[in-house]
Amino acid sequence: MSRAHEIRLSPGKELHLTDADLWLDARYPKPHAFVSHAHADHVARHQHILCSPVTAHLLQARYGIARERLQMVEFHQPIAWKQFLLTLLPAGHIAGSSMLHVIDLNHDTSLLYTGDYKLRTSRSTETATWQKADTLVMESTFGLPRYVLPSSEQIEEQILHFLDQALADHATPILLGYSLGKAQEIAAILDAHQRPYVNSAAVAKMTEACREAGVSLSKPELADQEIPQGHALIAEPQFLRSKKISHMAQPRTAIMTGWALDPSARFRYGTDGAIPLSDHADYPDLLRTAALVEPKKIITIHGYTRELASSLRSQKYQAWSHYGNDQLELW
Ligand SMILES: [Zn+2]
Structure with missing residues (x-):
């Protein structure tokens, strides 16, 4: 041939x-x-x-x-x-x-x-x-x-550990990921581990668009002024520069990206933590x-x-x- x-x-x-x-x-x-x-x-x-x-x-x-x-x-x-x-x-x-x-x-x-x-x-x-x-x-x-990612189980453990530490310190855990794709994956992980969370408006809008397209995701709960106690917030990376975060008492942020494999990632993104959840x-x-x-x-x-x-x-x-x-x- x-x-x-x-x-x-x-x-x-x-x-x-x-x-x-x-x-x-x-x-x-x-x-x-x-x-x-x-x-x-x-x-x-x-x-x-x-x-x-x-x-x-x-x-x-x-x-x-x-x-x-x-x-x-x-x-x-x-x-x-x-x-x-x-x-x-x-x-x-x-x-x-x-x-x-x-x-x-x-x-x-x-x-x-x-x-x-x-x-x-x-x-x-x-x-x-x-x-x-x-x-x-x-x-x-x-x-x-x-660029070698940990296993999915290890990455999910890192997310849960970040939540537990933030909540133990009376901080509000904020998981930052791109509003289409990453944010829905974070939500699905928190759902699977029965961890309560609310969503920024941009994330909720994309999650609704995915649901309308037939993707199986739970209905996104929108964040109010106050994040309910014990809850995480899922938001897009731009949220870091928003007025909302500047009004929060004790935000603790983690960027979710494969670039977290670079040791400098959290400095580059200006977050407290960086977790290598990648698409x-x-x-x-x-x-x-x-x-x-x-x-x-x-x-x-x-x-x-x-x-x-x-x-x-x-x-x-x-x-x-x-x-x-x-x-x-x-x-
Ligand atoms: Zn892409």
């Missing part, structure tokens, strides 16, 4: 499947684009958007994108696109997030685009699934060997993804692209940063 043909990406910062004429998570409006999920850095007002039904709902609720521009594609249900078959797969990043698997029927070759993703299971999103592909286009957010794959899972997909070629995007490509080459993959400038190893 000849593999001379591959599904090509056009050169340039934005990702464009050349022969399919389909843009991937483009930042500027395009005629046809796949939108992997509803985080702002993956969304633009394209004329025609392919996305999962949950993402379609969030794009309407969050960005006011008109329904007629959105083509909803169910997970695991291939659709025809020119000579290609397109299949959306759950990416495990936030509710509705998808990978895109592309088969070129004319040339018997395939590509998997991960978008933002993680392999580990979480409490508020679908678990990622993958398909083998000849070309793997993968994100590289945590593409350095030092991205850590370094071992990035390498594991390559092993699962068994690609002939890997293109790295977003984050430590050159470093991850170099690590993958040391494992004998053909791997290159989409942005070029790969430092070739001298061996």
